[in-house]
Amino acid sequence: MTQYLLSVLFVLLLLPLNAAADLRVFSCEPEWGALVTELAGDHARVFTATTAQQDPHYIQARPSLIARMRRADLVVCTGAELEIGWLPVLMARGGNPGVKPGTDGYFEAAAFVPMLEVPQRLDRAEGDVHPNGNPHIQLDPRNIARIAPALSERLAKIDPENAADYRKRLEDFSQRWQSALQRWDTEAASLKGMPIVVHHKSWAYLNQWLGLKEIGTLEPKPGVPPSSSHLAELLETLKATPAKAVIRAPYQDPRASEWLSKQVPGLVMIEMPFTVGGNAQATDLFGLFDSSIALLKGAQP
Amino acid sequence: MNSGVKACITVLALSLPVCVQAASGDELTDIRRQMETLQKQYEARLKELEARLDQAEALAHQNQKELSGVKTAPPVAAATTSPEPAAAGTPAAGNAFNPALSVILQGSVNSYSENPDNYALPGFQLGEEGGLASEGLTLDETEVTASANVDPLFYGQTTLSLADQSNGGTEISIEEAFVDPTMLPAGLDGRFGRFYSDIGYLNRFHSHAWDFHDAPLVYSAFLNKQYGDDGVRLAWVAPTDTYLMIGGETFAGNNFPAGSSNRVFGDVQSLFVKLGGDVGASNAWLAGVSGLRVNAHNRQTDVAGGGSDTFNGDSNLLIGDFVWKWAPNGNATQRNFKFQSEYFYRDESGDMGVDEGGNSGLMDYNGNQWGWYAQGVYQFMPRWRAGLRYDRLSADNNLKVTSLGGFQDNRAVIDASGLDNNGHHPQRYTAMLDWSPSEFSRLRLQYDRDESLVNWIDNEWSLQYIMSLGTHGAHEF
Numbered sequence: 143m144t145q146y147l148l149s150v151l152f153v154l155l156l157l158p159l160n161a162a163a164d165l166r167v168f169s170c171e172p173e174w175g176a177l178v179t180e181l182a183g184d185h186a187r188v189f190t191a192t193t194a195q196q197d198p199h200y201i202q203a204r205p206s207l208i209a210r211m212r213r214a215d216l217v218v219c220t221g222a223e224l225e226i227g228w229l230p231v232l233m234a235r236g237g238n239p240g241v242k243p244g245t246d247g248y249f250e251a252a253a254f255v256p257m258l259e260v261p262q263r264l265d266r267a268e269g270d271v272h273p274n275g276n277p278h279i280q281l282d283p284r285n286i287a288r289i290a291p292a293l294s295e296r297l298a299k300i301d302p303e304n305a306a307d308y309r310k311r312l313e314d315f316s317q318r319w320q321s322a323l324q325r326w327d328t329e330a331a332s333l334k335g336m337p338i339v340v341h342h343k344s345w346a347y348l349n350q351w352l353g354l355k356e357i358g359t360l361e362p363k364p365g366v367p368p369s370s371s372h373l374a375e376l377l378e379t380l381k382a383t384p385a386k387a388v389i390r391a392p393y394q395d396p397r398a399s400e401w402l403s404k405q406v407p408g409l410v411m412i413e414m415p416f417t418v419g420g421n422a423q424a425t426d427l428f429g430l431f432d433s434s435i436a437l438l439k440g441a442q443p
Numbered sequence: 444m445n446s447g448v449k450a451c452i453t454v455l456a457l458s459l460p461v462c463v464q465a466a467s468g469d470e471l472t473d474i475r476r477q478m479e480t481l482q483k484q485y486e487a488r489l490k491e492l493e494a495r496l497d498q499a500e501a502l503a504h505q506n507q508k509e510l511s512g513v514k515t516a517p518p519v520a521a522a523t524t525s526p527e528p529a530a531a532g533t534p535a536a537g538n539a540f541n542p543a544l545s546v547i548l549q550g551s552v553n554s555y556s557e558n559p560d561n562y563a564l565p566g567f568q569l570g571e572e573g574g575l576a577s578e579g580l581t582l583d584e585t586e587v588t589a590s591a592n593v594d595p596l597f598y599g600q601t602t603l604s605l606a607d608q609s610n611g612g613t614e615i616s617i618e619e620a621f622v623d624p625t626m627l628p629a630g631l632d633g634r635f636g637r638f639y640s641d642i643g644y645l646n647r648f649h650s651h652a653w654d655f656h657d658a659p660l661v662y663s664a665f666l667n668k669q670y671g672d673d674g675v676r677l678a679w680v681a682p683t684d685t686y687l688m689i690g691g692e693t694f695a696g697n698n699f700p701a702g703s704s705n706r707v708f709g710d711v712q713s714l715f716v717k718l719g720g721d722v723g724a725s726n727a728w729l730a731g732v733s734g735l736r737v738n739a740h741n742r743q744t745d746v747a748g749g750g751s752d753t754f755n756g757d758s759n760l761l762i763g764d765f766v767w768k769w770a771p772n773g774n775a776t777q778r779n780f781k782f783q784s785e786y787f788y789r790d791e792s793g794d795m796g797v798d799e800g801g802n803s804g805l806m807d808y809n810g811n812q813w814g815w816y817a818q819g820v821y822q823f824m825p826r827w828r829a830g831l832r833y834d835r836l837s838a839d840n841n842l843k844v845t846s847l848g849g850f851q852d853n854r855a856v857i858d859a860s861g862l863d864n865n866g867h868h869p870q871r872y873t874a875m876l877d878w879s880p881s882e883f884s885r886l887r888l889q890y891d892r893d894e895s896l897v898n899w900i901d902n903e904w905s906l907q908y909i910m911s912l913g914t915h916g917a918h919e920f
Contacts, residue, residue, distance in 0.1 A: 196774045200776050200882075202775065202918045202919070202920050204727045205920060212680045212682060237629070238630070239628060266883060366881070393772075393774045
């Protein structure tokens with residue numbers, strides 16, 4: 143009996159070795175999973191911990207995520223405290239020292255982009271403030287261009303056998319991304335200065351890229367659900383400075399933006415994709431920005 | 444680094460005119476000379492700092508080119524250990540490596556329709572934490588937690604609890620103080636020091652993370668609310684997509700259900716297996732089986748009414764636990780539901796000393812006790828949750844008096860021990876409603892209909908607050 147159990151255990155221990163032909167990538171958010179797929183192709187088996195329907199701030203350290211963390215060769219996350227509630231738990235319980243922060247197995251995208259909205263004052267009375275700045279960095283495609291070479295380099299470092307292929311894929315991706323950037327710049331030229339209302343302060347990078355003008359937020363403070371008194375105030379603001387659209391991510395409650403769009407004639411409510419998988423068009427990173435621009439342009443007269 | 448150097452230069456530049464102004468009242472020539480030397484010194488320092496700044500900038504550029512940013516940027520671990528980035532900009536300060544600190548403030552107001560002093564769970568011996576919370580306005584427990592990576596190999600964490608003593612003083616107790624080796628390979632996970640055992644589901648959570656104000660009856664009756672002790676843990680996570688974790692612990696055995704330890708490798712050993720996974724995007728589950736083997740030496744427990752028991756013998760506990768969570772598309776921010784249930788079975792056998800009013804009897808004790816609870820908590824809109832819970836306990840204790848020791852008869856010994864439940868099964872119905880304005884605060888209203896004793900229906904109300912200061916808490920499953 144003991145011998146049988148031991149042999150089962152032995153087989154279990156061997157399993158990961160046999161299956162280690164590909165790189166196992168644990169991606170915290172869909173955008174990084176999509177980027178790894180662009181840069182690694184078949185070399186990586188990507189597991190994405192969250193979907194576009196989930197708020198990346200409020201994820202629980204589910205058993206299935208611990209199990210995936212346990213076998214990951216590379217963990218790719220936003221960082222900047224976006225995953226502070228759950229990633230450290232996964233790290234602590236996953237028993238995988240190869241992907242701990244500070245090792246080559248851990249890649250933090252926010253380390254490669256200039257951060258916006260870094261708070262001057264750290265006080266929880268201001269709501270969910272992120273000490274390192276706004277973590278929703280994926281919504282500026284120029285950030286993707288900054289992160290891609292670093293991620294490609296990292297892939298090559300932990301999987302040197304395929305380094306040449308990673309370099310080739312990066313080159314290919316960068317070319318396609320640059321031409322897409324030019325296309326988006328032309329397409330979105332008319333969006334410059336467009337006044338919008340946002341649900342949560344998660345659009346800073348998109349605003350900066352497209353030159354959108356944020357008139358107000360549905361949340362009175364970051365992470366605090368919209369209240370009727372705050373919405374009434376916002377309504378007054380909109381009378382003075384009208385906005386074209388009210389935008390939100392798929393995981394945010396539509397009721398507040400529905401209410402607001404009914405109160406304000408001409409204010410279009412838009413559910414933006416926010417990340418890859420956020421709507422039917424946003425199947426990859428290119429689709430994410432194609433769809434975002436198309437939706438915003440749809441709100442223009 | 445960069446911004447720190449820049450800030451230093453700014454401070455220096457600003458302080459220059461201040462020095463001049465402050466000095467312009469005294470002997471002029473002398474001061475002018477002093478100022479000149481000062482200025483020279485500052486200029487030299489400024490130049491030095493500028494050079495350093497250039498160097499740093501060059502280095503940063505190089506780093507960016509090399510794209511090995513993670514080594515220099517503070518990733519998640521650094522973020523969790525130091526919530527104030529301001530500390531990073533002042534390298535001279537000695538507190539840059541301060542551990543992550545969090546403080547939990549808890550308090551409640553409790554009311555009981557029956558006298559809480561008479562509270563007991565017939566058929567069970569209760570440790571000192573097994574009873575009801577104090578009546579009236581009370582500060583429940585103030586917790587201070589500090590944690591940080593010790594070095595590349597170890598992570599340390601401690602939780603100190605401050606609570607009032609019945610005699611009016613304040614008791615500081617070490618709830619947890621443990622060290623985790625961080626570089627164990629192949630899914631291994633270790634811990635040593637003082638910590639809560641990983642048996643069952645709820646045991647490892649601090650009380651501020653519970654969904655109800657009070658512990659389930661099984662935890663009050665079998666584990667003195669929660670079992671933690673000094674010991675060592677080793678666990679292993681299997682390399683499978685379904686979560687499978689196997690672990691074991693050995694504890695000194697200085698806390699209930701043990702007595703006072705007298706073995707090198709401890710009086711308490713545990714073994715547990717946990718299994719978990721997802722069902723679609725909306726559901727996740729965790730199930731476990733745990734065993735706790737206890738060799739109790741001189742386990743003292745008080746009996747309601749003034750007596751006390753002393754137990755020597757074996758106490759073996761088996762726990763089955765199950766948790767199911769639901770959230771539409773896995774997005775728990777709007778609505779979510781959590782179901783949780785645990786079953787406890789314990790077998791105890793040994794000698795039971797019974798003391799009351801100067802008499803001390805002795806019994807042969809062979810006890811079988813079991814119980815369970817099930818609870819559901821539903822978040823029906825952001826910030827608001829409502830929950831229901833049902834608790835039930837049963838005992839079948841075989842008691843044989845071997846020495847009267849001054850008691851009148853066998854019956855008197857058995858009654859004084861509190862171990863005969865006279866066929867009564869304690870049960871309790873609980874309902875709660877809580878409001879959490881943010882992740883860091885919670886207010887809870889709770890009602891218990893407690894039928895623990897024969898002819899005792901206690902209507903218990905409590906209003907509770909839990910506030911968390913400092914480091915962001917973990918979203919444990």
